[in-house]
Amino acid sequence: MTAQNSKLGDTDDKIFVGKGDEQAWLTLALANRHGLVTGATGTGKTVTLQVMAEGFARAGVPVFAADIKGDLSGISEVGEAKDFILKRASEMGLNFQPDQFSTVFWDVFGEQGHPVRATVTEMGPLLLARMLDLNDVQEGVLNVAFRVADDNGLTLIDMKDLRALLDAIVPDSAKKGADAAEDPLAAIRKAAQGFGNVTKATVGTIQRQLLVLENQGGTKFFGEPALTLKDFMKTDRDGRGMVNILVADKLLQNPRLYATFLLWMLSELFEELPEAGDLPKPKLVFFFDEAHLLFNDAPKALMDKIEQVVRLIRSKGVGVYFVTQNPVDVPDRVLGQLGNRVQHALRAFTPRDQKAVAAAAQTFRPNPKLDTAKVIMELGKGEALVSFLEGNGTPAMVERVMIRPPSARIGPITPDERKAIMAASPVKGKYDTAVDEESAYEMIQKRIAGTAATADGPAGGNGGGLLGQIGSIVGTIFGTNVKRARLSTGQVIARDVTRSVTNQVIGGMAANIGKSVGGQLGGSIGRTLVRGALGGLLRR
Known part of the structure; x- marks a missing residue:
């Protein structure tokens, strides 16, 4: 030798x-x-x-x-x-x-x-559907939920965020006529229905599968620090x-x-x-x-x-x-x-x-x-x-x-040897304590409580049509609107990978997000976000 x-x-x-x-x-x-x-x-x-x-x-x-x-x-x-x-x-x-x-x-x-830990956003609908053993129809509704979350600035960090979002996209038959105008989630429900027929039965099935995953300890996987x-x-x-x-x-x-x-x-x-x-x-x-x-x-x-x-x-x-x-x-x-x-x-x-x-x-x-x-x-x-x-x-x-x-x-x-190794670990303290910052669940609760923006603007207190949307996006990008949860997604957005792989994953679901805003800003802020090859958010 x-x-x-x-x-x-x-x-x-x-x-x-x-x-x-x-x-x-x-x-x-x-x-x-x-x-x-x-x-x-x-x-x-x-x-x-x-x-x-x-x-x-x-x-x-x-x-x-x-x-x-x-x-x-x-x-x-x-x-x-x-x-x-x-x-x-x-x-x-x-x-x-x-x-x-x-x-x-x-x-x-x-x-x-x-x-x-990973965030729900990073996992993405394709892998999450696999994890939950969903059929094609249920996976389609999950894709709709992710798209609505992106369009409305709803950051999906943990399981309660996803549960709240799924509840929000279910059509509410009790809200009709004048009552519909008072529904704080009307814009979210309307956006979801614009992508297809989102039924209460299908959403209920997904929620039950989430419960099974939670009972198996899956909730510990979703969260931050990611x-x-x-x-x-x-x-x-x-x-x-x-x-x-x-x-x-x-x-x-x-x-x-x-x-x-x-x-x-x-x-x-x-x-x-x-x-x-x-x-x-x-x-x-x-x-x-x-x-x-x-x-x-x-x-x-x-x-x-x-x-x-x-x-x-x-x-x-x-x-x-x-x-x-x-x-x-x-x-x-x-x-x-x-x-x-x-x-x-x-x-x-x-x-x-x-x-x-x-x-x-x-x-x-x-x-x-x-x-x-x-x-x-x-x-x-x-x-x-x-x-x-x-x-x-x-x-x-x-x-x-x-x-x-x-x-x-x-x-x-032995357990004692493992304990000693973890005590000297180079990442000790970085991931050991979970963080629960403001994300989709809290944003939706604010809308319901009437403390957030009007239903036709992005969540988080920046209503007022296009200018409100611009303010929300700028705040999101530079971290002024939200804390660690949103910054995590920003790190995901910053990835630079080939677009061709991404397009094949999501097909028609990868419609432009923020296109109108991006056009009016000369493309400097409103970059298109699409799902990654198997989950995350990528930059065009």
């Missing part, structure tokens, strides 16, 4: 992953071509994930990984030189030295890590990449919430990061465990967006690695984007299992020395079939290798 790090076996441009007849190296410059780690339960996928995460961190690449069972948390503590570890290292020619890696723990529920994804992309004082671990044991109890949350993170990275081209190493590597949950029952529109994001995020310098039991869990059009493969053992007890083994074997570049389909069923724990991309970007022939031992601890950490 030439030019290796004397401690760990890596070179300046490669990660040493394992050794068989040949050595298995993952080239950093090709790591953003994505990858796949598969195998039956108990065959060593988590250890392989840890080995790869350690290699990236040593190379100065930040890592994000979901920890389903808690085993990955051991990467934060010094490994132990146990006999079986020393034996395996010696067989590979490694000079094993225990190590540990700077780690930040995250938890949607805020129990075993820093809270992870996550700044750049906090994932940091290095420690030694120049090593920070390892960000999402504590996902409880989150996985709601598979749809888990999958949608990780997809939201991936889409936010895609929208926020600039084009980077080919880099010597990725800016971030994202490990998506239990990846089959992402694709289960996903509608075609969402599958199209997943494929597009996976294909295009490579140029942003992000590598995505799916971890699941079998390659057939991943649709072919996504599977084709995953160049670096690690296949642990599969068992073939049924005809269906046998077909799965054959399909897994066919995903590798054949090696004349190996019967790939047969070897997949013979692999022992810690063994894998590996094929990484070579220097010209083509897959290497599949090799049977023993995965190298991790240098950090194998297995979970």
Whole structure:
């Protein structure tokens, strides 16, 4: 092994992953071509994930990984030189030295890590509909609600904002004639009906699905301070990449919430990061465990967006690695984007299992020395079939290798160790306390109470037609009307990404917002806002 790090076996441009007849190296410059780690339960996928995460961190690449069972948390503590570890290292020619890696723990529920929050606006109607398991009609009404919120300056931060907005767009049959003029929400109801038939029954169904999500703890995900994804992309004082671990044991109890949350993170990275081209190493590597949950029952529109994001995020310098039991869990059009493969053992007890083994074997570049389909069923724990991309970007022939031992601890950490790590976290105090500033719920309550603007102006006290609208927009942009909640949306608006991806996501729903105001101001203020590729607000 030439030019290796004397401690760990890596070179300046490669990660040493394992050794068989040949050595298995993952080239950093090709790591953003994505990858796949598969195998039956108990065959060593988590250890392989840890080995790869350690290699990236040593190379100065930040890592994000979901920890389903808690085993990955051991990467934060010094490994132990146990006999079986020393034996395996010696067989590979490694000079094993225990190590540990700077780690930040995250938890949607805020129990075993820093809270992870997003605003309802950032999540967007497409992903929120997926999270709530809505049908096409219900998703259409949700799109209407988001559009009405944008048009009326109603900032959607948390669940109570969305509930209040949904109540506001329901037609009120009791308000007729003269009474309708006195309805403080008449303008909102009229605007909603202008986009289509919004019925009380459909809104009621969406509200019930929101209640289900709330009962599962989903309310803790929506709010502020919202996550700044750049906090994932940091290095420690030694120049090593920070390892960000999402504590996902409880989150996985709601598979749809888990999958949608990780997809939201991936889409936010895609929208926020600039084009980077080919880099010597990725800016971030994202490990998506239990990846089959992402694709289960996903509608075609969402599958199209997943494929597009996976294909295009490579140029942003992000590598995505799916971890699941079998390659057939991943649709072919996504599977084709995953160049670096690690296949642990599969068992073939049924005809269906046998077909799965054959399909897994066919995903590798054949090696004349190996019967790939047969070897997949013979692999022992810690063994894998590996094929990484070579220097010209083509897959290497599949090799049977023993995965190298991790240098950090194998297995979970203790509660006291976790507490100590969180106390020394670089983001301590930034996300730990929720903030509830004025947003759509409070704005709608002001209208109902008669303290806000008249119904024909934007919410927030700036009535008076066009001039009032201009004042409201200027105040919103520069932060004079609202506090942290509105500024968060402003940060989202400031993203600069390609418009073509966005247009395909929302189609006809992405009508111009503020067009008349923008025209009269010469375009200096009234920029068009549209929904992002999978959720957020983007700037034209």
